[in-house]
Amino acid sequence: MPIVSRGFRGRRRDDAPRDRVPPGQYVTDDFPVLSAGPTPHTPLDEWDFTIVGEVDEQHRWTWDEFRALPSETITVDISCVTKWTKLDMVWEGVPVDALLDGVETSAEYVTAFCDGGYTTNLPLADLTGGKAWIASGYGGEPLEPEHGGPARLLVPHLYFWKSAKWVRGLRLTETDEPGFWESNGYHIYGDPWKEQRYWGD
Amino acid sequence: MEGTAVLGRLNWQVAEVADVWPETDRVKTLALDVEGWPGHRAGQHVDVRLTADDGYQAQRSYSIASTAGGSRVELTIEQIDDGEVSPYLTEEARSGDRFELRGPVGGYFVWDPNPGGSVLLVGGGSGVVPLMAMVRQRVANGDTVRTRMLYSARSWEDVIYRDELERHDQRVDGFEIVYTLTREQPPGWKGYGRRVDRELLAEVAPEELAVAFVCGPTPFVEAVAEGLVGLGHEPARIKTERFGPTGG
Numbered sequence: 001m002p003i004v005s006r007g008f009r010g011r012r013r014d015d016a017p018r019d020r021v022p023p024g025q026y027v028t029d030d031f032p033v034l035s036a037g038p039t040p041h042t043p044l045d046e047w048d049f050t051i052v053g054e055v056d057e058q059h060r061w062t063w064d065e066f067r068a069l070p071s072e073t074i075t076v077d078i079s080c081v082t083k084w085t086k087l088d089m090v091w092e093g094v095p096v097d098a099l100l101d102g103v104e105t106s107a108e109y110v111t112a113f114c115d116g117g118y119t120t121n122l123p124l125a126d127l128t129g130g131k132a133w134i135a136s137g138y139g140g141e142p143l144e145p146e147h148g149g150p151a152r153l154l155v156p157h158l159y160f161w162k163s164a165k166w167v168r169g170l171r172l173t174e175t176d177e178p179g180f181w182e183s184n185g186y187h188i189y190g191d192p193w194k195e196q197r198y199w200g201d
Numbered sequence: 202m203e204g205t206a207v208l209g210r211l212n213w214q215v216a217e218v219a220d221v222w223p224e225t226d227r228v229k230t231l232a233l234d235v236e237g238w239p240g241h242r243a244g245q246h247v248d249v250r251l252t253a254d255d256g257y258q259a260q261r262s263y264s265i266a267s268t269a270g271g272s273r274v275e276l277t278i279e280q281i282d283d284g285e286v287s288p289y290l291t292e293e294a295r296s297g298d299r300f301e302l303r304g305p306v307g308g309y310f311v312w313d314p315n316p317g318g319s320v321l322l323v324g325g326g327s328g329v330v331p332l333m334a335m336v337r338q339r340v341a342n343g344d345t346v347r348t349r350m351l352y353s354a355r356s357w358e359d360v361i362y363r364d365e366l367e368r369h370d371q372r373v374d375g376f377e378i379v380y381t382l383t384r385e386q387p388p389g390w391k392g393y394g395r396r397v398d399r400e401l402l403a404e405v406a407p408e409e410l411a412v413a414f415v416c417g418p419t420p421f422v423e424a425v426a427e428g429l430v431g432l433g434h435e436p437a438r439i440k441t442e443r444f445g446p447t448g449g
Contacts, residue, residue, distance in 0.1 A: 002258070003215060005251040005300040007293045010259050011285040024250075024260045026285065033419045033443055036309055038426035038436045083260050116436060146423060184308035197248075198306060200210030 016087075020077050022192035025085040031147065032084055036180065039145050040115035040166050047150060049099070049134065050169035053111075056104035063150070067136070069094045074133055076156035078163075079192040092137030093154055096127045099134065099170075107172035111179060112153050115166040120179035121188070122155065122162055124172065131157060134167060159190040159197070213250060214238070216274070216302040218294050224361045228327060229291045230266060230277045235302060240269040243312035243338035244331045244414070247274065247304030251286055261286040264331040264416075264442075265305065268341045274302070277361060279327035310414060310442050314344040318411030322350040323397070323425050325417025326359070331442065332414060333362050336369055336376065347375040351405050353397050353421065356385040379405050397421070399428040410434055416442040 016027040044063040051059040061069070071094050079085040111121050126132065135154040136143050143149035148165030155162045161181045182188050187196040195201060216233040223229050246264045267275035280291040294300075312335040322332040329352055339348060354360045360380065370378045381393035381401065393401055406413070406429060413434065415425045422443045429439050 002213070002250070002252045002301055003299050004254050005289070005294075006298055008251045008253050008259075008289050008300075010251070010253050010257050011283075012257060024258070026259060033423075035441060035443065037441055038430045038439050039423060040436070082262055146419070180309075185306055198211050 020087060021085050022079050023195045024197075025079050025083055025192065028084040028086055030084075031086060031089075032080065032082070033146050034080065034082060034161075035116075035146075035165065036118065037116055041145060042115050042150070042166070042168075044150060048168070049151070051099060051103055051172065052169060053172035054105050054107035054174060055172055059099070059103060061099075066094065066134070066151070069098055071136075072133065074135070074154065074156070076154075078156055078160050080160040081186065081190070081197050085192075090139055091133065091135045091154055092140075093133030093135030093151075095130060096132040096134065096153075096170075097130065100128060103172075105172045107174055109173045109176045111171045111173055111177055112164040112167050113169055113171060114164050115168055118164055118166070118180050120153075120162050120164045121173075121177050121182055122158070123176070123189075126155060126158065127170070131155065135163075157191070159187075159192055161186065162190050211303045211306065213301040213303045215299055216249075218296050218298045219273070221295060224277060225359050227291075227359075228277060228279045228361050230275055231290060231294060232267075233274045233276065233302065234272050235274050236272055238272045238274060239305075241265055241274075241305035242308075243268060243334040244310045245305035245307045246331070247276070247302050247306065249276075249286060249290070250301040250303075251289060252301070259285050262306070264334070266330050266334050266337075268334065268337045277327065277330045277333070310416075310440050312338050313412065314339070314342055314346060316346060316411035318409045319347040319349065319407035321406050321410055321413040322348065323353075323413060323415045323417075324350065325353045325397075325421035325425075326355075327361065328415075328417030328421070328442070328444070329361055331416055333365075335414065336366075339376065340369065340372075340374075345375055346411075347407065348377075349405065349407060350376075350378045351381070351397065351402075352378060353381045353383060353417070356382055357387050357390075397425055397428065399431050402428040403432055406432060406434070410438060413439045414442075415439060417444075419443045 047063045049061045074091045133154040136151040153164045153167045216235045220232040250260045263276045266277040281287045324332045386394045
């Protein structure tokens with residue numbers, strides 16, 4: 001039993017279903033912003049999305065080609081390692097399955113890379129099977145730059161730092177290579193339900 | 202420097218409040234004793250966990266204000282009116298109270314004594330807290346790297362660590378502070394009196410900028426970071442920490 005903090009009651013939200021709020025999280029109605037550096041602004045005519053690394057050949061989409069892919073509307077709960085959870089966020093995005101369709105690889109891991117130099121690593125299996133998207137819309141509008149626009153990775157079942165903002169591609173790798181936050185004290189995998197926030201969790 | 206590596210799991214540790222003092226009307230510093238504290242780097246933060254008597258828990262993250270030394274950890278906390286944890290820490294907690302804490306966390310937004318040029322620290326409101334840890338670490342180390350702090354506050358009364366910053370500013374060791382007071386300026390005020398914009402940054406930012414640490418509310422950090430990029434500073438040299446309208 002943890003020690004009790006004298007006089008602490010908390011501000012509990014009755015509308016927050018406990019089976020949707022991972023341990024240590026609180027529900028917010030805002031959409032906080034967290035980034036390690038300035039917000040990049042890449043013109044859409046210079047934007048592309050590539051799949052590189054352990055692949056038979058590089059795959060590349062321009063912005064127009066990417067936007068022409070069939071997209072889905074996704075309603076999901078998101079948990080950030082900084083403790084906020086936001087319920088029922090409505091995104092629009094292209095399933096990563098669609099981008100990986102036809103890609104020959106023996107890789108088991110992925111490094112997502114981004115404008116601004118940010119990277120994050122995930123098992124390939126966490127990006128396939130309808131579990132991840134490249135999102136370019138939020139709340140019925142184009143995704144704003146400070147929230148990762150024009151496009152960000154969306155991996156709702158992991159802490160939100162895995163949903164890399166300003167994503168420009170996926171590098172398929174044989175080994176799990178720690179990305180930016182994963183090299184700076186944060187967990188290699190980041191499952192909110194196991195509270196995998198930091199190294200060793 | 203001790204305690205720079207995080208090895209193994211960060212376990213919850215008991216923090217006992219040793220002292221509490223006000224910094225401004227809305228901001229207090231809590232001095233905590235944490236037995237076995239491994240040390241930390243200036244700029245890192247901790248997670249705080251409060252537990253109610255029925256087992257309900259709430260966690261939040263707070264920047265460390267103090268330099269590493271023994272079991273003492275100081276947190277400077279702004280009260281968020283509709284917050285859950287900060288009103289408890291600023292209004293209720295007193296000497297002898299105990300809660301849980303784990304850390305230190307974060308290996309990116311941390312003081313580097315040899316960045317290869319000048320350092321710019323830009324703080325908005327209570328975003329000054331991790332920057333103050335850097336200023337204190339710089340003095341503790343005897344670092345000589347030229348360091349300029351730009352501190353944006355609403356008024357002179359809202360400036361956290363005011364007396365200490367004034368003392369640091371008097372030292373002749375390459376540190377200087379520039380204030381901008383965005384809402385209210387005292388009579389005869391000679392500093393800036395507006396929100397940080399590109400022109401202000403152009404006057405304050407050193408030309409041979411090695412690294413900028415920017416911390417504050419999201420719109421403030423966005424404006425400062427974009428301003429510095431617009432002035433030609435490399436994005437990779439601009440390190441940011443933001444706190445949103447929630448938190449608390």
